Amino acid sequence: MKLTRDFYQRPTLTVAEELLGKRLVRESTEGLTAGIIVETEAYVGPDDPGSHAYKGRRPFCETMYAEAGCAYIYLTRGRYHCFNAVTERADYPAVVLIRAIEPTDGLDLMARRRGLDQPKLLASGPSRLCIALGLSRELNGIDLTGDVLNVEDVGLKFDDIARSGRIGLTLGQEIPWRFFVQGNEFVSHFRKKD
DNA sequence: TATTGGATCGCC
């Protein structure tokens, strides 16, 4: 069952935790790809030092202020993308970054897009996931309650959910707003910083 | 217009 807008219109930490175990579905002309979300991070409000909105509302992060249930997709490191789901209310910058999925459908298409075929490497990382699902900035702002990209509840519930600091940030990395499925092998690996 | 640094990845 496809998640409706009210799922996203709740506190971001709640949405981040509850997105674990949901199925992310991407339909494209090349075919359908999907997977179970196993790792997320929350970026909440104008005072979160790790958020793009920290220095105020600017054009490049305008989508963070959109209505809940939209996709915020942006370019990072000059050539990679990250995919977030917008939460809470319009004009308030809050999103959930989807960091990893466990691929369930269209593995062959993901492998083609990624140029490798090890299931564990297909979508275990925010940019890997975008490549595997064919997500790019052209889809920024797209409605997650539509057909192109959406999330469904498949009745799956993980018992062992863990929290940690967020990955890869220079500011605000110590805030424990990363959620992941303990022991799941599709969760991305920690990267040691410095 | 020039500089700088990044919510990363892949390879060594």
Added chain:
DNA sequence: GCGATCCAATAG
């Protein structure tokens, strides 16, 4: 563990 790589934010 480390550096490639390149776009866009920011400063001047």
